[in-house]
Amino acid sequence: MKEAMAIAISLHVFAAVIWVGGMFFAHQVLRPVAATQLEPPQRQPLWVGVFNRFFPWVWVAIITLLATGYWMIFAYFKGFASLPLYVHVMHALALLMFAIYLYVFFGPFKGLKKAVADKAWPTGKAHIDRIRDMVGINTLLGLLTIAVATGGKYLI
Template sequence: MSIAITLHVLSAVIWVGGMFFAYMALRPAAAALLEPPLRTTLWRDTFNRFFPWVWIAVVLLLVTGYWMIFAKFGGMGTSPLYVHVMNGLGLVMMAIYLHVFFAPFRRMKQAIAEENWPEAGRRLGQIRMLVGVNLIIGLVVIAVASGGAYVVI
């Protein structure tokens, strides 16, 4: 169980922490300092380095999450409410990530390759909005994970 919880927490920290850094630090700095061709290229290269880590995190979160659900609680039917909330919100986050990866990110890379900077910027804006939503959900999941077991309903 200690391996599962460690991998689970590290995966969440890498994913949500990466989104927090990107949204709260890198995004405003890049917007203030870089013109669209450099800004979208920076984001493409940043995502190319970050997204493989997110894929690993998603897989580990699923594997370790269900491992803990079945090993500790005996399955979903006997899991407490906070576990169901984490599971549901985590699945929503993963669906948003899959959409970002396979739709706007792919289209942004294509627009950059074609040097279509307005389209690349538009796709980056879509990604920014979806990452913002995922960041909020991720912070809620962390709050639920850290305090949920102590809520008595």
């Protein structure tokens, strides 16, 4: 049991680091540089390429977070009834983050790919701006979730 919990929580934290760290890098580092150095016909295909490589990792991270998170809840905490408050809060924030990601993936990201294929740069910009805002929100939610998950147990 101890070994399984050690593996589950390691995988869980790997997934959180890859997802939240990737969003932080895209939003805070790559985006401002791309915005100042590239014109839309170069910048928008760059973002399609970046997301095409990053989003499969996000799917893996989400599946890993769900699988290991629920496994820990049922195997270690013996279900939702005896769950500490900070895990409930982590769970709720995580579901919100997943919903935002699903929206980005099936909404503006799909629209961006089509706009880039059609070379419709103004439409592409509108989709990129939406993705930027949503990824900014999810980065903050991710950091908050990590703070709740790690610091929460010392506060309650």
